[in-house]
Amino acid sequence: MTTLSGWGNVPARGRERLSERIERASAGAVLSRGLGRSYGDSSLPPSSEPIVLGTRLADRVLDFDPETGALRAEAGLSLLELNRLMIPRRWFTPVTPGTQFVTLGGMVAADVHGKGHHRAGCFASQHVRALRMRVADGRVLEVSRDQHPDLLLATFGGMGLTGHILEVEFTMRRVASPWIWSESRRVDDLDEFIARLKETSVEWPYQVGIVDGLARGEQLGRGILDYGRWATAEEAGGRPVRFKRRVTVPFSMPAALRQRWSVGLFYSLLVRKHVPRHKRHGLRHFEDFFYPLDTFRRWNRLYGPRGFTQYQCVLPNAAGVSAVRRLLEVMAREGGVPYLAIMKDCGPEGEGMLSFPMAGTSLALDFPITDDTQRLVDRLNELVIREGGRIYLAKDMFTRPEHFAAMEPRLAAWSAVRERWDPEGALRSAQSVRVLGDAP
Numbered sequence: 219m220t221t222l223s224g225w226g227n228v229p230a231r232g233r234e235r236l237s238e239r240i241e242r243a244s245a246g247a248v249l250s251r252g253l254g255r256s257y258g259d260s261s262l263p264p265s266s267e268p269i270v271l272g273t274r275l276a277d278r279v280l281d282f283d284p285e286t287g288a289l290r291a292e293a294g295l296s297l298l299e300l301n302r303l304m305i306p307r308r309w310f311t312p313v314t315p316g317t318q319f320v321t322l323g324g325m326v327a328a329d330v331h332g333k334g335h336h337r338a339g340c341f342a343s344q345h346v347r348a349l350r351m352r353v354a355d356g357r358v359l360e361v362s363r364d365q366h367p368d369l370l371l372a373t374f375g376g377m378g379l380t381g382h383i384l385e386v387e388f389t390m391r392r393v394a395s396p397w398i399w400s401e402s403r404r405v406d407d408l409d410e411f412i413a414r415l416k417e418t419s420v421e422w423p424y425q426v427g428i429v430d431g432l433a434r435g436e437q438l439g440r441g442i443l444d445y446g447r448w449a450t451a452e453e454a455g456g457r458p459v460r461f462k463r464r465v466t467v468p469f470s471m472p473a474a475l476r477q478r479w480s481v482g483l484f485y486s487l488l489v490r491k492h493v494p495r496h497k498r499h500g501l502r503h504f505e506d507f508f509y510p511l512d513t514f515r516r517w518n519r520l521y522g523p524r525g526f527t528q529y530q531c532v533l534p535n536a537a538g539v540s541a542v543r544r545l546l547e548v549m550a551r552e553g554g555v556p557y558l559a560i561m562k563d564c565g566p567e568g569e570g571m572l573s574f575p576m577a578g579t580s581l582a583l584d585f586p587i588t589d590d591t592q593r594l595v596d597r598l599n600e601l602v603i604r605e606g607g608r609i610y611l612a613k614d615m616f617t618r619p620e621h622f623a624a625m626e627p628r629l630a631a632w633s634a635v636r637e638r639w640d641p642e643g644a645l646r647s648a649q650s651v652r653v654l655g656d657a658p
């Protein structure tokens with residue numbers, strides 16, 4: 219037995235059965251786990267059966283059609299390796315999350331979204347055509363919109379609870395260069411932020427906002443909006459593709475440096491970059507644009523020994539800017555100090571039965587864990603329920619089952635499919651025990 223954890227660094231006792239032959243190794247395992255980049259307990263086993271199947275050695279590309287971009291690979295293939303292979307050939311994944319340290323299996327199970335959700339939707343719902351899976355009774359099945367479509371759609375966003383994903387088939391997209399033409403601008407308050415997010419989502423394929431999580435009053439919601447598109451070969455001008463060197467954060471940040479003033483300093487420097495010029499633009503390497511946090515390996519140590527959680531929710535467009543304002547105000551009232559606050563515009567809900575995004579505004583807030591975190595998440599969840607929004611399970615560590623049920627009208631339909639494929643409730647995670655009431 220060792221210590222396993224999600225990206226939020228909250229430890230759990232468990233063991234990872236690592237194998238490059240995941241078809242065989244998945245027999246009898248209660249859960250699959252990729253690179254453990256989900257923040258909370260989604261990739262951790264329940265306490266009574268603490269063994270998970272680690273997929274990351276199963277990383278072969280099985281088939282690729284250079285005419286259409288159709289690709290089939292084993293579920294443990296990481297996005298980092300896929301990019302290393304395919305970017306020099308001018309192909310890129312149709313959807314990418316904010317880190318390359320994820321596996322294809324993890325991308326399907328969380329149905330990940332990226333800076334382009336308003337155009338490209340989620341990875342699995344919009345782009346995955348077929349899966350090979352081992353289901354709870356041991357059968358290995360080909361699953362697609364023609365074969366077992368209920369299982370396919372329950373697996374998109376189903377957090378590994380419907381079966382082990384062994385292979386993933388989807389379509390890559392062509393890109394003209396490995397460079398992004400990007401612009402970023404300073405935004406001075408929340409109304410302007412949301413208006414600009416909506417504007418840029420019409421004109422640009424990718425966008426993301428960093429909000430000053432400590433700003434209050436008239437400055438509430440100020441920050442930086444970053445948007446971009448793939449640069450053409452002419453714009454890129456033959457610049458070579460160089461993959462980034464990474465720096466490792468060597469130890470857990472001492473408490474003396476983890477203070478409100480240091481977080482405030484970070485936000486002020488961020489906003490200051492855009493003073494006096496409101497707007498900056500230029501060419502950026504795709505890694506710098508999509509994966510700025512990957513520059514620092516183990517940056518999760520910056521939050522100290524108790525770890526951290528990311529609270530990510532989406533508030534529907536119908537709730538308006540005022541709902542986002544209320545959420546930021548509840549956070550401030552409850553003493554929440556987010557080290558990072560990210561805002562994105564989401565497009566319409568996809569087909570995944572439990573996929574996170576819906577048309578609206580998503581906020582992702584990183585908090586170090588303290589004695590008050592449960593109360594903070596409870597208050598935020600109560601607001602999200604009132605406003606008709608929902609939270610993202612891939613980031614969650616604190617949501618109570620009654621809150622999740624109240625914000626997820628789709629839960630009953632998803633649970634019915636899950637029960638059809640796993641009537642004994644064999645597949646479980648620490649998160650499903652906590653949020654869905656599974657046996658521990």
Ligand SMILES: Cc1cc2nc3c(=O)[nH]c(=O)nc-3n(C[C@H](O)[C@H](O)[C@H](O)COP(=O)(O)OP(=O)(O)OC[C@H]3O[C@@H](n4cnc5c(N)ncnc54)[C@H](O)[C@@H]3O)c2cc1C
Pocket residue numbers: 225249250251252253254255256257260261273293294314315316317319320321322323324325327328329330331332333376377378379381382383384511612613647
């Ligand atoms: C810096 C950072 C930025 C991020 N940005 C985004 C973002 O922009 N958008 C977004 O959507 N997410 C984002 N995420 C979250 C991340 O994309 C997801 O949590 C993803 O699922 C992690 O993949 P993984 O391979 O590490 O999976 P793990 O964390 O190991 O597992 C996640 C879930 O997938 C299941 N799973 C994994 N492999 C399999 C398999 N083969 N079969 C069945 N189930 C499986 C696990 O059981 C678990 O429930 C980010 C995470 C980090 C750390």
